[in-house]
Amino acid sequence: MRDTLGRPLKNLRLSVTDRCNLRCEYCMPEDDYVWLPREDVLRFEETSALVDVFLGLGVDKIRLTGGEPLLRRDIPALVEMIAAKAGLKDLALTTNGILLADQIDALKSAGLRRITVSLDTLQRDRFKALTRFDQLDAVQAGIASAFRVFGRLKIDTVVIRGVNDDELAPLIEYGRTVNAEVRFIEYMDVGGASRWSPDRVVSRREMLDSLARYYGPIVPVEDADRAAPADRYALEDGTTFGIIASTTDPFCRDCDRSRLTADGMWYLCLYATKGVDLRAPLRRGASRDEIAAIVSAGWQGRTDRGAENRLALGDRRAFVPVQDLLRKDPHNEMHTRGG
Numbered sequence: 001m002r003d004t005l006g007r008p009l010k011n012l013r014l015s016v017t018d019r020c021n022l023r024c025e026y027c028m029p030e031d032d033y034v035w036l037p038r039e040d041v042l043r044f045e046e047t048s049a050l051v052d053v054f055l056g057l058g059v060d061k062i063r064l065t066g067g068e069p070l071l072r073r074d075i076p077a078l079v080e081m082i083a084a085k086a087g088l089k090d091l092a093l094t095t096n097g098i099l100l101a102d103q104i105d106a107l108k109s110a111g112l113r114r115i116t117v118s119l120d121t122l123q124r125d126r127f128k129a130l131t132r133f134d135q136l137d138a139v140q141a142g143i144a145s146a147f148r149v150f151g152r153l154k155i156d157t158v159v160i161r162g163v164n165d166d167e168l169a170p171l172i173e174y175g176r177t178v179n180a181e182v183r184f185i186e187y188m189d190v191g192g193a194s195r196w197s198p199d200r201v202v203s204r205r206e207m208l209d210s211l212a213r214y215y216g217p218i219v220p221v222e223d224a225d226r227a228a229p230a231d232r233y234a235l236e237d238g239t240t241f242g243i244i245a246s247t248t249d250p251f252c253r254d255c256d257r258s259r260l261t262a263d264g265m266w267y268l269c270l271y272a273t274k275g276v277d278l279r280a281p282l283r284r285g286a287s288r289d290e291i292a293a294i295v296s297a298g299w300q301g302r303t304d305r306g307a308e309n310r311l312a313l314g315d316r317r318a319f320v321p322v323q324d325l326l327r328k329d330p331h332n333e334m335h336t337r338g339g
Ligand code: SAM
Pocket: 020, 026, 027, 065, 066, 067, 068, 069, 094, 095, 096, 097, 117, 118, 156, 157, 158, 185, 186, 187, 188, 189, 190, 193, 334, 335, 338, 339
């Protein structure tokens, strides 16, 4: 099934909670948040029923995210329900790593295939300043546990000028010690990034220049998966890393991903201001075919190129229309939609 730009429906990001145990300044910087009403949050059986609909329509990759997905009680049980489904080629989880060490064995036995841990700095004071919590040790313990149990992982780093742009090489070096490919993400002006400004974005070009000054020649690595957001590169010794240039060179043209929030709202773009309510039909008792018809119609009518539209704006600041809306509707937040 393809959208209006010929993009297939393949990749589903499943946000299992809007709660988080960090307050990263680029994602959840405010003091107060409006949370999704608890009664709206889908039970695992409900999420699983919606996942069946998506798998039936061509989705073959699912990533659990949040908020912090490991805050959702008994998340391995959901992993187990999804991992066994026919048609699924990949099941991954993105976490801040704080609660990972305790759950890693259960996640692996439940059938999780891949882990990505978000880590922006290796400096304890910086970590605390950036996230408001002194949890760097816990994150690193989580990363060590992922290395032990999965043998490899990815580390996602949002690069912000004047905050952590001097840590690109140290993060790659750290990644080597735990068999992690590091992916540097350009700072995005998504909902929640209320402190975003263009001068804080470190572009892919700047990152490559800075790494080349340190390591010498860097060569691009061809990736078979065109829809993967990261451009991959190799250092002379073969170490690879990725850059996700969502701000200066968005990948909208190949974007095959959509997002389901913990309360069953389906978003076709990270920048979309409206979602499709799948919880209401589900709880009304709509059949699988009826919900599939809603999803098909949504995808076939998809025109979204949110990040490209933002880029075309020229004079750009934080995703302004959302600022006022944020308090009224938590769905506009990155932590509700999943990154
Ligand atoms: N709590 C989990 C975590 O920390 O990975 C999953 C949710 S988090 C919203 C997913 C990803 O979105 C993280 O890697 C985070 O760094 C990224 N993210 C959040 N705000 C961002 C922004 N303004 N620009 C770029 N990436 C952002």
